[in-house]
Amino acid sequence: MKTKNTTPTTQELEIMKVVWALGPATVRDVYEALRRRRKVAYTTVMTMMNILEQKGYLKKKPGERAYVYHAAKPRKQVIRNMVEDFLGRVFDGSARPLLVHLVEGRRLSADDLRDIERMMEEGE
Amino acid sequence: MKTKNTTPTTQELEIMKVVWALGPATVRDVYEALRRRRKVAYTTVMTMMNILEQKGYLKKKPGERAYVYHAAKPRKQVIRNMVEDFLGRVFDGSARPLLVHLVEGRRLSADDLRDIERMMEEGE
DNA sequence: CCCTTCGTACTAAAAAATTAGTATGGAGAC
DNA sequence: GTCTCCATACTAATTTTTTAGTACGAAGGG
Numbered sequence: 001m002k003t004k005n006t007t008p009t010t011q012e013l014e015i016m017k018v019v020w021a022l023g024p025a026t027v028r029d030v031y032e033a034l035r036r037r038r039k040v041a042y043t044t045v046m047t048m049m050n051i052l053e054q055k056g057y058l059k060k061k062p063g064e065r066a067y068v069y070h071a072a073k074p075r076k077q078v079i080r081n082m083v084e085d086f087l088g089r090v091f092d093g094s095a096r097p098l099l100v101h102l103v104e105g106r107r108l109s110a111d112d113l114r115d116i117e118r119m120m121e122e123g124e
Numbered sequence: 125m126k127t128k129n130t131t132p133t134t135q136e137l138e139i140m141k142v143v144w145a146l147g148p149a150t151v152r153d154v155y156e157a158l159r160r161r162r163k164v165a166y167t168t169v170m171t172m173m174n175i176l177e178q179k180g181y182l183k184k185k186p187g188e189r190a191y192v193y194h195a196a197k198p199r200k201q202v203i204r205n206m207v208e209d210f211l212g213r214v215f216d217g218s219a220r221p222l223l224v225h226l227v228e229g230r231r232l233s234a235d236d237l238r239d240i241e242r243m244m245e246e247g248e
Numbered sequence: 249c250c251c252t253t254c255g256t257a258c259t260a261a262a263a264a265a266t267t268a269g270t271a272t273g274g275a276g277a278c
Numbered sequence: 279g280t281c282t283c284c285a286t287a288c289t290a291a292t293t294t295t296t297t298a299g300t301a302c303g304a305a306g307g308g
Contacts, residue, residue, distance in 0.1 A: 005247045010213055011267090048267090065274090065275090079225060135296060165297070168298055
């Protein structure tokens with residue numbers, strides 16, 4: 001039974017980002033990181049992290065006092081899935097129209113493109 | 125009170141796509157287009173379209189028999205907002221990491237990038 | 249006229265996402 | 279020991295999203 005490949009929700013992603021940034025962390029760690037940016041209850045964070053564990057994004061193991069959670073999936077992979085999902089929903093799966101939008105929206109310059117091209121050459 | 129600039133949900137976008145494709149259309153028109161791809165109730169489509177009207181994505185005016193809905197916002201603009209939103213949520217607002225993902229995920233080739241570059245030159 | 253078809257308004261229920269409260273227990277402070 | 283802090287499990291309220299049902303009116307066919 002291969003778990004359906006869902007994508008994390010907005011809030012879930014926010015927490016995953018913290019865990020990816022911090023490395024293995026307790027609920028409190030994540031709570032405090034989030035707290036700096038917005039009001040949220042400790043238990044809310046815990047709930048979210050448990051959901052993330054159920055969904056297979058986090059794993060927990062007993063630590064000194066509290067459980068320590070760590071990312072079960074690498075950041076790149078998750079983000080890649082989100083990009084795929086977005087591409088499918090919004091652009092019927094093709095990346096070029098997205099690229100065009102990025103360029104037209106001034107989010108990318110010709111220089112950016114050339115940079116990436118150069119990276120591609122080096123990478124292969 | 126300037127309406128909060130939300131982004132259409134998945135289902136909402138699906139309907140908007142149909143309307144953008146068909147041009148002014150009745151609920152039935154949209155219903156039938158959607159129906160070809162998946163099971164859905166007529167009233168569901170109507171509900172969605174009325175929500176879209178409330179949200180300012182569609183406008184309706186009385187037609188021969190039924191209301192005729194037409195897009196209140198151009199496709200490009202809406203999609204652009206969705207891209208912006210996605211960029212903000214997933215990539216903290218920067219487009220380059222997204223581009224890198226697209227390339228690494230083989231969604232874009234070096235040729236694609238060169239094509240777009242050429243288009244940029246011509247366009248300006 | 250009566251029936252069927254198409255349409256609208258109103259209502260609502262199911263599902264998912266978001267946020268948080270309550271009860272309870274361990275462990276150190278004093 | 280008792281109090282306080284931190285943690286967890288369990289439960290739940292709220293909001294948003296998604297899907298659809300019900301009641302009822304207008305219009306044409308026969």
